[in-house]
Amino acid sequence: MAQEQMDNRQSKGDEYCMLSQSGYSDKAIKYFQDRENMGVIENADQVTDLTGPCGDTMKISLNIDEGTIKDARIQVFGCPGAVASGCALVSLAKGKGLEDAGNIDLDALYKELEKMPDQKVHCARLAIKTLQKALKEYSRKNINSW
Numbered sequence: 001m002a003q004e005q006m007d008n009r010q011s012k013g014d015e016y017c018m019l020s021q022s023g024y025s026d027k028a029i030k031y032f033q034d035r036e037n038m039g040v041i042e043n044a045d046q047v048t049d050l051t052g053p054c055g056d057t058m059k060i061s062l063n064i065d066e067g068t069i070k071d072a073r074i075q076v077f078g079c080p081g082a083v084a085s086g087c088a089l090v091s092l093a094k095g096k097g098l099e100d101a102g103n104i105d106l107d108a109l110y111k112e113l114e115k116m117p118d119q120k121v122h123c124a125r126l127a128i129k130t131l132q133k134a135l136k137e138y139s140r141k142n143i144n145s146w
């Protein structure tokens with residue numbers, strides 16, 4: 001195995017131990033480490049960002065077709081809780097109708113993440129608020145085309 005791959009595996013292992021000891025579930029750590037759904041959709045139908053009181057920022061991009069979220073990606077400039085929450089939220093939102101996506105609440109997101117440290121609740125809340133803001137902005141822009 002190449003040295004770089006071994007170093008990478010080692011650092012992921014160290015990261016896993018630290019996050020696990022701080023109270024993140026295996027599933028939340030996987031969301032954080034895999035970073036699936038991270039990024040930006042080119043020519044997205046909606047791009048919205050939101051900065052939380054802690055100063056961390058999330059930017060969500062959505063592809064919407066006939067009232068359904070066909071694709072979603074998120075960029076997170078923030079803590080592991082923000083990355084895990086953002087990635088989990090996007091995974092929950094994909095394939096949902098706009099109303100259902102807007103109804104994803106803290107309970108649903110926590111069910112998906114299984115467990116995060118108590119002081120990370122606001123990170124999950126920031127992810128939800130970012131999606132809700134994006135959906136509101138999208139509906140406002142498209143109110144006349146429905």
Ligand code: FES
Nearest residue numbers: 054056079082123
């Ligand atoms: Fe700001 Fe997590 S500390 S979103």
